[in-house]
Amino acid sequence: MKLKRRGLLGLGISTAALAACNKFANAPSNKSSGNLVAANTDASSTKLRLGFQPPYVAVYALREQKLLEKAFAGQSTNFEFRRMLSLRPLAEALSAGALDLGLGGTPIAAIANGQPIRIIALVERSPKTHALLVLPNSPIKKIADLKGKKLGNPSGKSYYFAIRVLERAGLKDTDVEWVQIENDAGRSALLSGAIDVWGTWDPFYASAEVAKEVVPLVDGEGYQLNYVALFGRIDYIEENPEVVQKFLQAYKQAITWAKNNRQPAVDILVKQNKLSPEAADLTFSRRNLILEPPNNEYRQELLEQSQLLTRLGLIEQQPNWNKAIDTTLAQTVVAS
Structure with a gap:
């Protein structure tokens, strides 16, 4: 079942990618939206287009502190920041x-399908930012109560966290x-009431929670590590x-x-995401910011996730993680 709405990308890659490009072309100016920062559009300029999800406060700090401009001082530059709601688009x-680079959960299905994406760094490890949410007066009080219910989330059946929650409670994806x-x-x-349980993450989770509209049935602690990765197009990284x-x-x-x-x-999160101060503070408190190369713990979780997705028939084959992960660039930065 799918709910129709603008931006719901449950379609094939070509249609979804075209929709994403059209969305970018119609984006408002940087002065009003904060999504675009462009210094020079000359073809010889340094160009970097970053896609990211709403809660990543370091992206907003990067922009407001003009850290990229300082890093490329004296060079012609063209930087773009694109705020996106979820990983698939x-x-x-x-x-x-x-886009050239992206920040988010690892796009396992995209990599398994042969899309030219490479992982180069880890920037968060924040398991408690994900949750399955229900209404305060919901009859759903425990995971077993989810049987026969409607579970909504941006990834559909491929939402690893939700699958693990179900299976550990003895339920099947069906x-x-x-x-x-x-x-x-x-x-x-x-x-x-269109859905019975909502699988989401901060700041959407925090915003609904502080408004006392929802309660968490379970959060990600103990179910997933929720590493946030920096990844990008292979050709862009190599060039x-x-x-x-x-x-x-x-x-x-x-x-x-x-x-x-x-x-x-926290004030940046309030301004950029139109959050209440309480929701922004809660979002920030559940995030563990890091900058490190992809590590063995992360690799093991990727392996477990991809094995589960393969077993469920959501991907046809395991990605080659040795080819999909490059640690050299992050190692150099961490060592500096």
């Missing part, structure tokens, strides 16, 4: 050539009705290693700034 925009719905529509779907390395160095500085300036960082 981000990965498809990368594959379509509409015991629930999967509803694929984007994060900006999931809240109203839950409140209206622009110095640009990517400078980006990583600037992002490392943004993380340090956010950790050392909690209240200003």
